[in-house]
Amino acid sequence: MPDYLLTLGPILSLLVGYLLGSLPFAVIVSRLMGLRDPRSFGSGNPGATNVLRSGSKVAAILTLMGDAAKGWAAVALAAWCVRQGWLPELAIPLAGLGAVLGHMLSLFLGFRGGKGVATALGVLLALQPWLALATTLTFLVLVLVTRFVSLASILAAVFAPFYYILGDNAIWRSNAPTTIVIVLISVLVINRHRANINRLMAGTESRLGAKKKP
Template identity: 55%
Template sequence: MNETAWPLLAIAVGAYLLGSLSFAVIVSRAMGLADPRSYGSGNPGATNVLRSGSKKAAAATLLLDAFKGWLPVALLGWFGAGLPPAAAAVAGLAAFLGHLYPVFFGFKGGKGVATAAGVILGWQPLLGLAVVMVWVSVALVSRYSSLAALTAAVLAPALYLAGNGWLWQANAAVLMALSLMGLLLLWRHRENMRRLLAGTESKIGSKKK
């Protein structure tokens, strides 16, 4: 393994372990709530935590899940001088994969929407803001969190390319990581897509069953 690969491996492992902290479960336990994997969609994410009736728990989950995606990328921006250009892409993708497949929770994680948003904000704040606005706009109109996530996932790489050269300078490694995250988000929402087509998908704020 060459000298460049070792730092990237260390970055990937550290970011993955951070991403593996499932804050939906951690916050719910800390606040005395039911495990989010036991009701609603069973997804350990902010939208499902909201079904518990605790807006505070859902907000904390959302912010912490986004934070764990943003932090490793931000740290590289502050202290990563001299590292390969792909380092930020590796850190963000590893944190995202940690959320999807957390080593601390039996590799059964959430769908990654908030963590992906945090990663993108770390890569390029303006792009992150645009993606978040897409999610918010679709969610407000449709009240389907899944539809908002799917729309944002599809548009994120296109928005990144659209801003290249005048809002930011696109990085090939980041584009690849962004595209892979989008594909994984689509895969993780495959059941939601089926329910959307069948008209049985739960809307934001619906109570747990």
């Protein structure tokens, strides 16, 4: 592999991941289905949970799948390039980081975006499917128990790096760059939930399925 690819390859992978992550599926799906722009109601967050507030479960599912798919695609594309000998291994986790950053700071939404939960899940699925499964199960159990999507997202983000580290040499082989990127993604996801954390502490956060008081 040429020396310049060892330096420019990871940067290129980060940028490509960012561009893929910037695709705002919440907005795209809503427009295609004739729904309101998800940034104009509810939390204003262009993500699947807010799209669900439009009343269309199909649109929310399609948004969730699209947001997860772009995270998976960014990492899968980088991994394929690594197998071809075009990029160094570092490009794989950096592509995932780029995808999450793209979702949160979308080039197509004026560097604004969503909270990155679904995209982060797609990244984990491409990096290590069993890690994605463990994190998803943690999220689902917490949603069922607490009925707080935000709290489940935050705690799943907290557990993900620990799962990756604990699974080393038992279920998968971990490495330092991927560990650092998973930690960074978790920190980014938690940081995007600052307002939710404040509402949880104040006792004003909405529970899943709860009807708003008139």
